[in-house]
Amino acid sequence: MTALTPVLSAHWDEKDSFTLEAYTRHGGYTASQKALAMDPDAVIQLVKDSGLRGRGGAGFPTGMKWGFIPQGDNKDHYLVVNADESEPGTCKDMPLLMANPHVLVEGCIIAAHAIRAKHAFIYIRGEVTHIIRRLNQAIEDAYKAGHLGNGVDLVLHVGAGAYICGEETALLDSLEGFRGQPRLRPPFPAIAGLYARPTVVNNVESISAVPAIINNGADWYQAMGTEKSKGATLYSLSGHVNNPGQFEAPLGITLRQILELSGGIRTGHTLKFWTPGGSSTPIFTAEHLDTPLDYEGVAAAGSMLGTKALQIFDETTCVVRAVLRWTEFYKHESCGKCTPCREGTWWLVQIIRDLEAGRGREEDLAKLLDLCDNILGRSFCALGDGATSPITSSIKYFRDEYIAHITNKGCPFDPVASTLFVGAGA
């Protein structure tokens, strides 16, 4: 049994965990003092040596990203933290920031020093009032304590309900004061990011992992995880389970292990399908219970680790209904810039809506897959790609269920059976 390894979450159970006082009590802001006394390149090297990879989905090595920032170019550099957590199923950064915003603030101080940035921004989604309060207060307190303002300024920027702004170049456009639409790359943000200046964009969890790495060393971090996926991370379990929640564990733990620790699938039911890392990652089934949840293990099994958002659906759930809802989401959130995504997601919805309602034909499945082929890889960003994932993977594993909707001329499932309050008279 792989033991859980609470690092980020270690003190979340203390009632005042979000305050400067509590953070300082547990060694908060000692890592930034240590890092500020180091040469910036040595900080980058330490993070490279730790093996830390991006926790926002793509898994790009964090230290390497920092190393791409040109040095001695006499330009302003910027650090931008992506706190626009909106990928369906993903719910790790928001509870982290509610329980301990200071760890992100300290991570920003260290990362800004490493990339020689004087300005850092946190772009947080707008639909989380209380977390915005906590982060704003943490920044104020860090200024008062002298942690911020002596070389690094940190600005909290609040979004306004656009999923696409979680895409790093759309985020930058949004932060510059434009509609949040992705940019064509190259140039990458490391060369021309915010205000066309060298910019690092990192996820909340990636930056929050840095203080502990500085304090405990690269070897300590390296000792957790698997060969190429080092360290510990937050896995978010949700859906038809007895006990949903956050589980901080070394990379490579399996869903079976997390379910055994947490209390399993909801009693009396069986696992039907699940996402390893949010709705943009191809779905898995019970045959993937022992797939190591690290970057390589999940990719080898045909999906992506993504945000480690483990959304669990049991046998009461109609997979066509689930996929339709996700597809409607992508259609709604497509920014409209690239034709394949804008038009393609619209047509995907039309076809799946008909299928779910029993008005489909078997040829529609081939048409869906053909549409997916024409969307995948043909737009500036990965939103359209993500829209194809649930469709192609669900047809692969549950083709019979799509066919059943056609032959039954309707959905064979009772939606009430999949709710949490079935039988509760609600």
Next chain:
Amino acid sequence: MAYSSEDLAIMDSIVKRYPRPRSAIMPLLHFVQSRVGFVNGEGIETIAKILALETAEVTAVSTFYTQYKRKPVGEYHVGVCTNTLCAVMGGDAIFAGLKEHLGVENDGVTEDGKVSLEHIECNAACDYAPVVMANWEFYDNQTVQSAKDLVDSMREGNPIPPTRGPDTLVTWKEASAVLAGINDGRAHEGVQAGAPTLLGLKISKEGK
């Protein structure tokens, strides 16, 4: 309404947060909502003037983002998550129940102006599904009945407090000010985490 000199001073301080003024569009739009409740023509003109932009440029930004409203919402704006996971676990039933109970459709406002209703996308609280938001505060683990009780309490002027949020629910305008980056001094209120957030830590401490 004309903006008071105090308001204009706040707007100026928002602009000064950024290396380049245009970056302040989004917090300024949140600020307009904190004063007017939605983004009106005067708000657009005021922002355009402050940032030396065309009103069309400010309008283009405000219409891209769903949190900027083009007509008044309720004093309490209720969002029901109907993305897949919440929908399946009860969000669809909650949304249907609230529409019927309030007699409004999606984006509708009750006649008394107290409650507006919207179906929303994933709000990053899936381990607390089904999730309802009010003025973007978390109401966790909702049922059809608890959601009806919530909107009833709003209409009676004494809203049930959020599950993970301040001790009392603030109004839409007050929440918009927080989103504009104005500290209302309530960050210390409420829990630091709910039980699901702490589950892994608890299991770890039990030695598993």
